Amino acid sequence: MTNLRVRAWRGGADGRFQEFDVPRRESQTVLDVVTHIQRHIDPSLAYRFACRVGMCGSCAMTVNGKPRWTCRTHVDKVAKDGKLEVAPLANLPVIRDLVADMREFFDKWARARGQFTPTSTRTDEFARVEPSSPARREADAGIECIGCAVCYAACDVVSWNPEYLGPAALNRAWTLVNDARDGGNAQRLLAVAGDAGCHSCHTMMSCTELCPKQLSPARSIAGLKRATRSVAFGADGE
Amino acid sequence: MKRARSHPAWWAFIVHRVSGIALALFLPAHFLALGTALTGGARLDEFLRWTDRPLVKAAEWILVMLLAAHLAGGLRLLALEFLPWRDWQKSLAAAAAGFAIAAGLMFALAR
């Protein structure tokens, strides 16, 4: 039975990699490997997971340099020479070991006005939204985001520009811009414009390449660039 | 910079940015050289004769390629940002690269 040489990040920002030997198993995922270390070798290893079946996004970590869901990453696919390196998600502060502090990620979601602004009350009729309408199709293309932060960790602009809201927040804003029931677009478009917003995206597409749900934040951000014309030249810039 | 960088759109970005920086650095030199013609053509001729050496010729060829690459990359971005989204962006990046190489070849052959 061959072993896997695993380097796992320990400590905070000024921590270091620690090496472990983990027995290799068939159909092993990276989450299996991390779990094995914590259960059988070093119980002080901190890491996050929940559903372990690719639905919740909690287990996102940096695996051999790329942000991935560890429960959906087979060791065979990434540890070509029997070596594996796991670290916390990039672009976020480290709490400890493999656990990243997600607060800034969600703060930016809020700053991008990624919340639904209702326009009707319970006494009104149900809203009628045609599913095949262009706007709803655009919204549906990005609506499945579960906020796992893989795209945020992958984005170079996020690492170069601390104020940049990031692909997930902007993607969510785009789905709401296209939501016929939402009434908050004046403020939302202002929130997602400028150097902190969509105008800093350089279409490098790391987000789209790595999104575990095959979403395309780059596509949404391109839409926002067109939609924010009203911020540059129209009424929404006030 | 991180390690997960091997997809076409990322290369397209890096080429576009590096070529832009190179062109921005080149422009003042270009303007100053042409500006020597203010005193008649003699100084410009002198400069052009100086450029008649292999290293300079190679640098000029690289500059022409960078200009073509920056143009092609820019057209790709304009298409991505202003036309309806299509999922064949990789083809756009390849087309841009092809154009840049074609321009470089034409320049090299024209000498």
Added chain:
Amino acid sequence: MSARLEARLWWAQRATAVFLAFFVAVHLATIVYAVRGGLSAAQVLARTQGSVAWGLFYAVFVLAASLHAAIGLRTIAGEWLSWRGASANAAVGFVALALAALGLRAVAAVVLA
């Protein structure tokens, strides 16, 4: 800088890009045509001197390129040098003016007889 102003800078860069696409295409074609058989000052000046058309072409080319380059450099300064704010904006503004001044001087040099 407000989001509105930053958005306008982005639009200005895209707008100048559209102009430059045309200018650069013509410029590239001219280069390939002109370098055949070697290049001389007399050749260049014979084409440009006294020409209102080339004068206008290159003047607008210079202005568009100066603005386009400056806005691009501002982004790079912010992302790769972490240089933002008033001093970065001033430096970039200076670059735009310097490029425009040098460029228009060059246009005058080859167009005015």
